Structures are given as C-alpha cells and as structure tokens.
Amino acid sequence: MGLQREANMADPDAVYAAIIEAHAGLSEAESAALNARLVLLLANHIGDAEVLREALAIGRKSLGK
16 A cells, blocks of 8 residues: 555644644744654555555655756
8 A cells, every 4th residue: 555645634734733733832843853853753654665655755846857
C-alpha cells in the first residue's frame, strides 16, 4: 500500500488547529524540535519504510528540491 494522499480524517481543520496550538509560545528552535519529534513518532506509528520514503520524497519535492 502506498502513501494515502487523499483526505483521511473527519475534521482536518481541527487537526491543523491542534498542530498550530502545539507550537504556540515555542521559539523557532523549539518548534523545529517539536516537528522532528512528531515526525519520528508518526514514522514509528506508520512503520512502513517504503511509505515513509515516498512521503519524504513528496515533501521534499514540494519544496522544489
């Protein structure tokens, strides 16, 4: 199974708001550290190296890299 790219949650706006709220009051360095921890936690939850590679490639490509 490849990376799920279509909407896959009931309330994506609430999830986005929760992510933004988690960053509230953090410095740029703390925010980057939180993002890194979230990536590692979610990567572990996904547990599929091929899906993770696909997500990394798509994310990087979206930055023009």
